[in-house]
Amino acid sequence: MNYIIIGAAIVAIAVSVVISVVITRKRVNRSAESRIAEYQNEVITKHCEEVQSIYNMMRGWRHDYKNHIQVMRASLEMGNLTELSDYLGELSADLNTVDTLIKTGNVMADAILNSKLALCKARNIPCEVTATIPEECSVNDVELCVIIGNLLDNAIEACEKIEDKTQSFIRVYIGAFKNQFYISVSNSMIGTPVKKGKVYKSSKGEDHGFGLMRVDSIAGKYNGFVNRQFEEGVFATEIMLPFVQSK
Numbered sequence: 001m002n003y004i005i006i007g008a009a010i011v012a013i014a015v016s017v018v019i020s021v022v023i024t025r026k027r028v029n030r031s032a033e034s035r036i037a038e039y040q041n042e043v044i045t046k047h048c049e050e051v052q053s054i055y056n057m058m059r060g061w062r063h064d065y066k067n068h069i070q071v072m073r074a075s076l077e078m079g080n081l082t083e084l085s086d087y088l089g090e091l092s093a094d095l096n097t098v099d100t101l102i103k104t105g106n107v108m109a110d111a112i113l114n115s116k117l118a119l120c121k122a123r124n125i126p127c128e129v130t131a132t133i134p135e136e137c138s139v140n141d142v143e144l145c146v147i148i149g150n151l152l153d154n155a156i157e158a159c160e161k162i163e164d165k166t167q168s169f170i171r172v173y174i175g176a177f178k179n180q181f182y183i184s185v186s187n188s189m190i191g192t193p194v195k196k197g198k199v200y201k202s203s204k205g206e207d208h209g210f211g212l213m214r215v216d217s218i219a220g221k222y223n224g225f226v227n228r229q230f231e232e233g234v235f236a237t238e239i240m241l242p243f244v245q246s247k
Contacts, residue, residue: 183240
């Protein structure tokens, strides 16, 4: 009888442990799902803000376009052809600045870079970009946008915390370097970034940092290299990815 009781107790304990583990896993999974959902909501919010910024810029261009037409009509009606010719020359030069600012050779990269540039302009953050996407680039378009988008989001977020925007800056270089695909993003910042061991973490806490994780994951997928450094108010991230091997 004692053996039966002891056996039943052991079974009961085992069942209890299994149930506890299952419940814990479900809680962990739900917690992870909620954090991922929160991160996705943040990304969507940022994208909506960027689209709104571009929309406002387009509305400004449309308003200016109407004014230009009125000025040219007035010059034409008064017979001021020389004045009209000069105005058209000035307008042509101005339209060159309205055109897509960044042309990398990759449509998706152009879209994400120009949207971030528009966002920087709206927030008075100086941003310099030099970018060319080589044909030998190994990452696909979606992965490329994930890397660029996350790096620039972090840079913009850091610059927003600087009250004096004349002290803020973002510099981006994308291209070929030492026979590899090279991405460099540096930005000004205040304070000291959060660091755990040799790895910099998101300043938002443990429940964030999914963007950094995605960047590291993509780099690891292609046996790439990620280097993050902080020195004297400047944070820099470098990513090097091997070019795709030609057949």
